[in-house]
Amino acid sequence: MKVEFAPLNIPLVRRLQTAAVGQWVFSFLLLAQCCVGIFLMLVLGRFWLITALYVLWLYLDWETPQTGGRRWQWVRNWTVWRYFKDYFPIKLIKTADLEPQYNYLFGFHPHGVLVAGAFGNFCTNYTGFKELFPGLTPYLHILPFWFRCPFFREYIMCVGLVSASKKSVTHVLSRQKGGNAAVLVIGGAEESLDAHPGNLTLHILKRKGFIKVALKRGAHLVPVFSFGENELFLQVSNPKGSVLRNVQEKLQKIMGFALPLFHARGIFQYSFGLMPYRMPIHTVVGKPIPVNQTSNPTQEEIDKLHQLYLKALQELFEENKGKYGIPEHKSLIFT
Ligand SMILES: *[C@@H]1O[C@H](CO)[C@@H](O)[C@H](O)[C@H]1NC(C)=O
Ligand SMILES: *[C@@H]1O[C@H](CO)[C@@H](O)[C@H](O)[C@H]1NC(C)=O
Numbered sequence: 526m527k528v529e530f531a532p533l534n535i536p537l538v539r540r541l542q543t544a545a546v547g548q549w550v551f552s553f554l555l556l557a558q559c560c561v562g563i564f565l566m567l568v569l570g571r572f573w574l575i576t577a578l579y580v581l582w583l584y585l586d587w588e589t590p591q592t593g594g595r596r597w598q599w600v601r602n603w604t605v606w607r608y609f610k611d612y613f614p615i616k617l618i619k620t621a622d623l624e625p626q627y628n629y630l631f632g633f634h635p636h637g638v639l640v641a642g643a644f645g646n647f648c649t650n651y652t653g654f655k656e657l658f659p660g661l662t663p664y665l666h667i668l669p670f671w672f673r674c675p676f677f678r679e680y681i682m683c684v685g686l687v688s689a690s691k692k693s694v695t696h697v698l699s700r701q702k703g704g705n706a707a708v709l710v711i712g713g714a715e716e717s718l719d720a721h722p723g724n725l726t727l728h729i730l731k732r733k734g735f736i737k738v739a740l741k742r743g744a745h746l747v748p749v750f751s752f753g754e755n756e757l758f759l760q761v762s763n764p765k766g767s768v769l770r771n772v773q774e775k776l777q778k779i780m781g782f783a784l785p786l787f788h789a790r791g792i793f794q795y796s797f798g799l800m801p802y803r804m805p806i807h808t809v810v811g812k813p814i815p816v817n818q819t820s821n822p823t824q825e826e827i828d829k830l831h832q833l834y835l836k837a838l839q840e841l842f843e844e845n846k847g848k849y850g851i852p853e854h855k856s857l858i859f860t
């Protein structure tokens with residue numbers, strides 16, 4: 526194998542962008558484990574007072590990730606996120622105005638390997654969400670287990686991440702005055718196993734829980750398609766039915782999160798490593814589908830709105846694919 530090294534004369538700003546993305550990949554893959562390690566060291570090192578105070582804090586604060594979290598504008602505004610955004614770069618595109626007197630449920634597709642587009646757009650202040658959608662506050666919902674991790678939970682809550690539990694989504698969508706946008710990555714961890722470049726398979730046919738919550742709360746549904754999300758990494762081939770895929774699906778059932786075997790480039794060379802490729806991400810926010818509040822939606826109502834959502838998502842994709850390099854004959858595949 527021939528290794529292609531990065532040239533030495535790279536401008537400083539590109540180095541900073543690489544560093545910003547490097548620390549983000551590290552945070553995603555290893556920071557939680559490091560935090561658990563630090564916590565265990567506190568316990569084993571007999572720092573009883575600190576440990577006891579922190580455990581007391583956890584006890585008192587346990588529900589916060591399900592009740593809107595604890596965002597800190599200062600952290601969302603860190604310059605490192607600007608470099609992060611410019612690495613790919615990530616762009617947020619609006620197709621319709623969203624009235625801030627309603628709450629919205631954004632369905633984000635596809636998951637990709639590390640959901641970089643959703644993080645860049647909804648957890649930092651650098652892709653212009655506030656300017657494009659004045660009066661709206663975005664909440665990105667992620668798997669609840671991340672919030673059980675000591676210290677790590679405090680950090681991720683600062684950027685505005687909240688739990689994806691039903692209670693948490695309901696809380697965000699219950700704001701009386703409107704103005705909240707709950708962002709859910711509908712395909713979930715399962716979809717990350719299909720995050721190969723060029724893949725347009727979305728896991729959505731069996732996922733209707735988000736439709737039910739939207740109906741119950743009267744939140745308007747907004748399909749969001751993030752072009753380029755699947756192009757950031759290569760993934761070891763894992764077609765359905767292969768040994769690797771079977772192991773991955775078993776692990777996902779047990780642990781709740783998937784383990785895609787991804788790789789792309791490194792920090793100092795372009796041949797292997799866990800850094801994503803520099804590929805543009807265009808996150809297109811669709812038109813809202815109005816939803817009337819229904820406290821006890823029937824299966825029929827849920828199915829009908831689900832169909833409407835799929836149609837809107839398909840249209841959003843078809844109307845925009847030409848602009849972002851998807852060949853005319855390619856379409857979304859729902860599974
Ligand atoms: C965020 O950063 C910008 C400049 O990068 C600055 O103008 C603004 O005041 C900051 N906002 C907060 C709340 O820190
Ligand atoms: C977000 O960034 C813009 C400019 O980059 C800045 O003007 C604004 O104050 C920031 N908002 C917050 C809440 O930090």
Ligand SMILES: *[C@@H]1O[C@H](CO)[C@@H](O)[C@H](O)[C@H]1NC(C)=O
Binds near residue numbers: 719721722
């Ligand atoms: C995308 O993933 C699906 C499901 O694993 C697979 O059937 C399909 O062949 C893949 N398509 C491409 C273009 O990789």
Ligand SMILES: *[C@@H]1O[C@H](CO)[C@@H](O)[C@H](O)[C@H]1NC(C)=O
Binds near residue numbers: 817
């Ligand atoms: C919502 O309710 C209004 C008034 O009752 C009705 O005109 C409208 O068609 C309903 N919209 C949907 C999507 O059911």
